[in-house]
Amino acid sequence: MGVGLTSAATSVLNVTSLVGMEDALTPEIFNWAFNNPKIIVVGSIHARLFDDIISHKFEQERGHSASAVECYMREYGVSEKEACNELKIQVDNVWKDMNHEMIFSETSKFFPMSVLTRVLNLTRGTEFMYKAGDGYTHVGQATKDGIKSLLIDPISISAPEN
Structure with a gap:
C-alpha cells in the first residue's frame, strides 16, 4: 500500500492545492501537509483503491504493475469479485x-x-x-457532463424570494 499511495500522487496534489490559498497559508500548514496527516493519507487510500478497482483490468492489459485488486487476490486467495467487494468496503470506510x-x-x-x-x-x-468507471483515463460523456454542470452551468442554490 505504501508504494501504491505514493504512485497515486494524491499527497502531492493536496500540498499543491494549498498554494492557491495565499493569505491563509502558513509554514505550519505546509509542515503539517508534508508529514502525511491522517486526512491526506485516507484521501490517498481512497484514490488508490478506487482507481485500482475500476482500472485494474485495463492496466493488466497494458502490462502495468499489480493493482490492489491483484495483490488482495494473491494475499487472501479470493476471486477478483471478492477482492473488489472487500476493497469497496475499504473505500467506504475511508x-x-x-x-x-x-x-x-x-x-x-x-x-x-x-x-x-x-x-x-x-x-x-x-x-x-471513478464512480461511473475510469473517467480519468477514458473520459466519457458522463465525466464531461459532470464537469460542465459544476463549472460551466452550475445550479443556482439561492433562496426563493417571497
Whole structure:
C-alpha cells in the first residue's frame, strides 16, 4: 500500500492545492501537509483503491504493475469479485475516517476548515472521476457532463424570494 499511495500522487496534489490559498497559508500548514496527516493519507487510500478497482483490468492489459485488486487476490486467495467487494468496503470506510478527521480530530481544531476542505474536495473529485468507471483515463460523456454542470452551468442554490 505504501508504494501504491505514493504512485497515486494524491499527497502531492493536496500540498499543491494549498498554494492557491495565499493569505491563509502558513509554514505550519505546509509542515503539517508534508508529514502525511491522517486526512491526506485516507484521501490517498481512497484514490488508490478506487482507481485500482475500476482500472485494474485495463492496466493488466497494458502490462502495468499489480493493482490492489491483484495483490488482495494473491494475499487472501479470493476471486477478483471478492477482492473488489472487500476493497469497496475499504473505500467506504475511508469516508468514515475522512468525516472523523474533518469534525473530531485534533487537526480540525488547529487548522482552518478551508485547508481541510481542500483535502476533502480532492477526495470528492476522485470519487466523481471513478464512480461511473475510469473517467480519468477514458473520459466519457458522463465525466464531461459532470464537469460542465459544476463549472460551466452550475445550479443556482439561492433562496426563493417571497
